[in-house]
Amino acid sequence: MEKFDVIVVGGGLAGLAAAYTLAQEDLEVLVLERGDYSGAKNVTGGRLYLNPVRDLFPDLWKKAPLERFIAHEEVAMMAEKRSVTIRYSGEELRQEPYQSYSVLRAKFDRWLAKQAERKGAMLVAKSRVDEVIIENGQVVGVRAGGDELHADVVIACDGALSLVAEQAGLRQPGNPHDFAVGFKEIIELDPAVIEDRFGLEGNEGAARLYMGEVTRGKFGGGFLYTNKESLSLGIVVGIKDLMDGSPQVQAPQLLDDLKQRPEVASLIRGGQTVEYSAHVIPEGGLKALTKLYGNGILVAGDAAGFSMNIGVTVRGMEYALASGYYAAQAVLKAREAGQYTANQLSVYELLLKDSFVMKDFQNFKDAPTALDNPRFFTVYPEMVTTMMSELYAVDDGPKERIYPTIKKHLTIREMWDMLGDFRKVRKL
Amino acid sequence: MSEILGLKAKLGLDVFKHDSEPHIRIKAGMEKDPRLKKAVLVCPAGLYSLNDAGEVEFTIDGCLECGTCRLACGTEVLDWNYPTGGAGVQFRFG
Ligand SMILES: Cc1cc2nc3c(=O)[nH]c(=O)nc-3n(C[C@H](O)[C@H](O)[C@H](O)COP(=O)(O)OP(=O)(O)OC[C@H]3O[C@@H](n4cnc5c(N)ncnc54)[C@H](O)[C@@H]3O)c2cc1C
Ligand code: SF4
Numbered sequence: 001m002e003k004f005d006v007i008v009v010g011g012g013l014a015g016l017a018a019a020y021t022l023a024q025e026d027l028e029v030l031v032l033e034r035g036d037y038s039g040a041k042n043v044t045g046g047r048l049y050l051n052p053v054r055d056l057f058p059d060l061w062k063k064a065p066l067e068r069f070i071a072h073e074e075v076a077m078m079a080e081k082r083s084v085t086i087r088y089s090g091e092e093l094r095q096e097p098y099q100s101y102s103v104l105r106a107k108f109d110r111w112l113a114k115q116a117e118r119k120g121a122m123l124v125a126k127s128r129v130d131e132v133i134i135e136n137g138q139v140v141g142v143r144a145g146g147d148e149l150h151a152d153v154v155i156a157c158d159g160a161l162s163l164v165a166e167q168a169g170l171r172q173p174g175n176p177h178d179f180a181v182g183f184k185e186i187i188e189l190d191p192a193v194i195e196d197r198f199g200l201e202g203n204e205g206a207a208r209l210y211m212g213e214v215t216r217g218k219f220g221g222g223f224l225y226t227n228k229e230s231l232s233l234g235i236v237v238g239i240k241d242l243m244d245g246s247p248q249v250q251a252p253q254l255l256d257d258l259k260q261r262p263e264v265a266s267l268i269r270g271g272q273t274v275e276y277s278a279h280v281i282p283e284g285g286l287k288a289l290t291k292l293y294g295n296g297i298l299v300a301g302d303a304a305g306f307s308m309n310i311g312v313t314v315r316g317m318e319y320a321l322a323s324g325y326y327a328a329q330a331v332l333k334a335r336e337a338g339q340y341t342a343n344q345l346s347v348y349e350l351l352l353k354d355s356f357v358m359k360d361f362q363n364f365k366d367a368p369t370a371l372d373n374p375r376f377f378t379v380y381p382e383m384v385t386t387m388m389s390e391l392y393a394v395d396d397g398p399k400e401r402i403y404p405t406i407k408k409h410l411t412i413r414e415m416w417d418m419l420g421d422f423r424k425v426r427k428l
Numbered sequence: 429m430s431e432i433l434g435l436k437a438k439l440g441l442d443v444f445k446h447d448s449e450p451h452i453r454i455k456a457g458m459e460k461d462p463r464l465k466k467a468v469l470v471c472p473a474g475l476y477s478l479n480d481a482g483e484v485e486f487t488i489d490g491c492l493e494c495g496t497c498r499l500a501c502g503t504e505v506l507d508w509n510y511p512t513g514g515a516g517v518q519f520r521f522g
Binding site (some may be wrong): 034035036037039040041042043044104105106107109125126127128144145160161163173174175176179181183185186230239242243245248249250251252256259260273274275276277278279280 | 432433435438439442445468469470471472474492493494495496499500502503509511514516517518519520522
């Protein structure tokens, strides 16, 4: 029977961050990954913010296969027949160290796996963990493809559904209300065309979020990120809202419709779709986090629920990297103490509470309820774009004055409702 | 093309590796369970459909392993696992 210091289930960002950190301290770490390679099963939007995690892995970033640094932030409010797009470009976004990058996970995770291996971690791909082995209430290893593998501690980094944490009794299958599904296409385009269409210099990139009609009033939005030689175009939508069906729409239709919007069609024209992918996203916030530790086991990344949707942007990658890192730190402390009980491993939660991870989850604990408001996805985009349409209109006859045009849309009743909506948002 | 591809064509762009058995199954006796109908709306690969008899039909080919149907229908209705190691979809971009 083989015994390791640590077994990490799942070679995604959380798992690889943990393995990298532990191998660096000369622990014997085994990472089991069910895909053909790290990243083979992983999907993101995606944009990675480096600042929160830069110092946790100081040597890592120089050669990382990142796509474009995001220099232009855009949001498009989409009504049925019109849209308003805001583009923000700031000098600070063009200055090194750059704040955020677009990424493709199959490339990035594969590279990160190499870095962890270089530090001495052992990575076995094409290996699905079937269950954790529990002896006297303590997790002592895993079963994978008929093999029994033992370790002092297991770190479950197996992503949003975390069947491993579920089986270890640390979480329930999950409530559709606390999850979204994201699906996207990778559309290849010549880099020069991308730069022209999005107004980019060199390796600059743009992030564009679409809110409103694109999800038919359901919680979520559309996203478009520029990569080096492709675009990531997709939809994120709350699973509960999709299930409830008013209006009824099949998920894939949302993306096809987005692609046909004139605002989007002109950006992807001539591009070649080369991949279609999908993944669930935990977004229940603080109250939906799972138990983070048990006897002989820790949970990190999406597996623990560390993903957040604040309005139209999803953040999970930094939390996955950081929680993997802190899980590793907790293991190092447990090793010093010579025991791996839940009590000892609870230091993981303290480390997280001291870090941006739990602070963000605490600060944004009201985000899921404040934003779960169909008015943000229907009424406001419709109102803003209609107002614009009238402000810009020059019909025959005299043009209506500007103030009455605005006032027509902002009745007392409407202002009152808005006040209520934004009061909740003020807590964010 | 970035034009609208049918779902089949879209899924045809992905790399799939064969598994010895389907990793998702409708549990016996659950074929008519109302919870199953939700899968028709939520599956991004469109693998669940309603037939003329009003029953839900399911095919595993093209499964993106996203997990949405497990959350929407629940584990009483679906026997849901990931494919065996090395099988199933293998994203090249992600
Ligand atoms: C469409 C979409 C858009 C998103 N956009 C963004 C964004 O722009 N920015 C951002 O920060 N976040 C974004 N997110 C969230 C982000 O992608 C996740 O939070 C992040 O991938 C979580 O990383 P992880 O390592 O915890 O989990 P994962 O990346 O899911 O890794 C889990 C790993 O475990 C493996 N595994 C699972 N079960 C087993 C098993 N039994 N045995 C062996 N291996 C197993 C899997 O193959 C996988 O490699 C987005 C997500 C989606 C789906
Ligand atoms: S896991 Fe996702 S792609 Fe596969 S059947 Fe379920 S919903 Fe469809």
